[in-house]
Amino acid sequence: MLNKKVTAMDVARLAGVSQSSVSRAFSKNASISIKKRKLILDAAEKLGYQPNAIARGLITNQSRIIGIVMRDVQNPFYPEVLEKFYSRLSGEGYQIMFINSQNDEIQEHEVSQLIEYSVEGVIITDALLTSAAVQKLNRNGISVVLFNRYISDSMSNAVICNNFSAGQKIGQYLLDTGHLQLGFISGPANTSTSLDRSRGFMDTLQKQGIESIPMEDGGFTYQGGFAAAKKLMKHHEKMDALFCANDIMAFGAIDYLTTAGYRIPEDISVIGFDNVTMADWSSYALTTWKQPVDEMIQQAVKLMLDDISGQQEKPEMNFVDGCLIERASVKDRR
Incomplete structure (x- = not known):
């Protein structure tokens, strides 16, 4: 009984x-x-x-639930971000509803699920959000914050690493350390993160008279980085530095290069972007650009809570500067 x-x-x-x-x-x-x-x-x-939190939410019209939509959980950057968001939001008295989107673009049923559970806000990381989805969430009184990406002319708050400036500084760093034959492994062309990193990188190189460099799309994945490095080295054997638009692609590139007999950094330098925990492993010792994740999360949560409480008049787009972390994967060739 x-x-x-x-x-x-x-x-x-x-x-x-x-x-x-x-x-x-x-x-x-x-x-x-x-x-x-x-x-x-x-x-x-x-x-x-x-x-019963759900019952209390029905009475108070405050569910105290924040949705987090994330696509690429295989990229170690995002599970680290999820853990930090969980800790920060829990400290504010919120529960987390996690959706692992299986598609590049957030699907209608995922938006409906967020509405069905009366979430007060949604944080979108690497999944793409259409303007129609934003409008539907907003019509239901749900605040939206884009994290680590942005949409031009969006009605949503966004917090992003200053990727364009970072790309510029990475380009200057490689030139200042005597690298002449550069290559680039990008992420998907439809993401603001990869586009801004690429544009910033090329902006610096073009100012120094380098109009174009070999590029391959690595899709922001380990396998993509491995394959892209293989393609690049097949046609550009004299390449002396490789900038990968995220760390997981840099790991794939390093693993291909070492299995192919290249010495890092003696034969070729590799630099990444994110500064995930694995970047400090001795097997990679990756020089990379650190995303200021803690500050980005703090700003994202503040924007969301301000919007939920009605203190925000219009959406904000905040760019946060990161910094270079030097390890052992880049050689000074001067």
């Missing part, structure tokens, strides 16, 4: 208070005395009572 579920009324009866007092005791920032809150929490613990 099933045990009867303990309710807020049972707690109220034991504590000798009203049911509304029990609700306030379990609500963050609710008006209730310390003495009464302790009385109620003690009664709840004795009975084994746990409030």
Whole structure:
């Protein structure tokens, strides 16, 4: 026989208070005395009572749920980001609803799922969001923040590493260290991250009279980086430096180069972008551009909470500067 579920009324009866007092005791920032809150929490613990967050959300019209939509969980950058978002939002009293999108573009049923669970906001990382999807979320009172990417003329907040400036500085760094035969492995052409890194990189090179360099699309994946490096070296054996638009492609490129007999960095330098934990492993010792993830997450959460609370007048697009992390994968050839 099933045990009867303990309710807020049972707690109220034991504590000798009203049911509304029990609700306030379990609500963050609710008006209730310390003495009464302790009385109620003690009664709840004795009975084994746990409030129903969904039911409370229906009453207060505040679900305290934030959706996070992420596509490429195989890229170590994003699980690290997810963990940090979870910690930050939990500290603000929010629960996380995670959607691992199986497509490049967020699907209609995924948008409907977010609406169905009455999320208060959605953070989109590497999945693409159409303007129609943004409008549907906004019509349902759901705040949207794009993380690590942006859409021009979007109605959404966005927090992004300053990828164009980073690309410029990486280009200058490789030139300053005496590299002359450069190559580039990009991510998908439809992502602002890869486009801005590429544009910044080429902006610096073109100012130095280098109009074009060999490029291959690595799709932001390990396998893509491996294959792209193989293609580039097949036709450009004298290449002395390779810029990969993210770390996971750089790992793939390094693994191809070492299996093909190239010494890193003696024969060819490799530089990445993100500074994921694996970049510091001795097998890679990857020089890379560090995305300021902690600051980006802090800004993204602030934008979302300001929007949810009605303190924001219009969407913001915040660019955050990162920095170069030098390890052992780039040789000074001067």
